[in-house]
Amino acid sequence: MRPLTLIKTLEYYDVPQIFVAADATGTNYLCTLYHHDAERGYLYLGVQISEPRLMAFAGGQLDLRDAYVHPEVENALYVVTAKQEVLTATTLLQPQDITDEMLPETGYFYDASDLADEAESQTDIYQLEVPTHDRITFSTLISRMGWRALSLSNVLKGKAAIL
Amino acid sequence: MPIAMNISRNGLVSLIDNEVKARKNLKLPMFRQFKGIIALALNPTDGVVKQTGVHLSHYTWWRTKSFQMSNLKMLQI
Numbered sequence: 001m002r003p004l005t006l007i008k009t010l011e012y013y014d015v016p017q018i019f020v021a022a023d024a025t026g027t028n029y030l031c032t033l034y035h036h037d038a039e040r041g042y043l044y045l046g047v048q049i050s051e052p053r054l055m056a057f058a059g060g061q062l063d064l065r066d067a068y069v070h071p072e073v074e075n076a077l078y079v080v081t082a083k084q085e086v087l088t089a090t091t092l093l094q095p096q097d098i099t100d101e102m103l104p105e106t107g108y109f110y111d112a113s114d115l116a117d118e119a120e121s122q123t124d125i126y127q128l129e130v131p132t133h134d135r136i137t138f139s140t141l142i143s144r145m146g147w148r149a150l151s152l153s154n155v156l157k158g159k160a161a162i163l
Numbered sequence: 164m165p166i167a168m169n170i171s172r173n174g175l176v177s178l179i180d181n182e183v184k185a186r187k188n189l190k191l192p193m194f195r196q197f198k199g200i201i202a203l204a205l206n207p208t209d210g211v212v213k214q215t216g217v218h219l220s221h222y223t224w225w226r227t228k229s230f231q232m233s234n235l236k237m238l239q240i
């Protein structure tokens with residue numbers, strides 16, 4: 001049993017159909033819904049996936065089925081359950097455990113062309129160290145550029161303001 | 164024109180306004196139980212529709228209590 005944290009929902013219909021989650025080590029799991037029942041909740045087929053491969057899928061360059069049929073490493077497939085808002089990688093699956101009913105059909109390429117949060121996804125987030133004596137200047141710059149400061153705290157070892 | 168793929172939940176219905184997108188979703192495992200997609204013509208008295216979810220093409224339809232499935236006009240199967 002491995003607790004997971006939801007990173008991003010990629011496809012939603014009634015409930016999340018495809019999402020990315022991560023475990024405590026930061027390993028990403030690409031999860032696709034395949035079953036639901038009252039006792040076990042929502043069951044997803046999860047595959048451990050590297051950042052480049054995940055980006056390939058999100059960019060529409062990787063067939064979703066291939067992510068599961070050809071995982072990057074052995075022992076990468078799990079049953080991931082979602083019940084009462086708790087995500088858990090429960091059962092390690094071997095390739096022979098995967099039935100066709102659990103897999104997407106060939107030809108599902110992700111479409112990121114009409115994302116509702118497209119504007120947000122085009123935003124980069126930085127953490128900067130700014131000398132304390134430049135704090136006012138930097139705050140002015142942020143304001144003039146229309147950037148958004150997530151937090152403004154002061155002084156790291158007396159030398160820098162952290163934005 | 165909204166395209167519905169599932170009319171099962173109490174009061175809430177997911178809709179997709181893009182036929183190509185709706186057909187592609189049929190490739191996902193949970194949609195295997197569906198025979199296909201239909202196009203619907205909704206009346207103002209049928210409820211409220213709002214864009215929700217990840218994609219701009221996805222909407223949630225909150226049905227009114229007075230909504231009758233028998234009055235639903237299916238434009239295309």
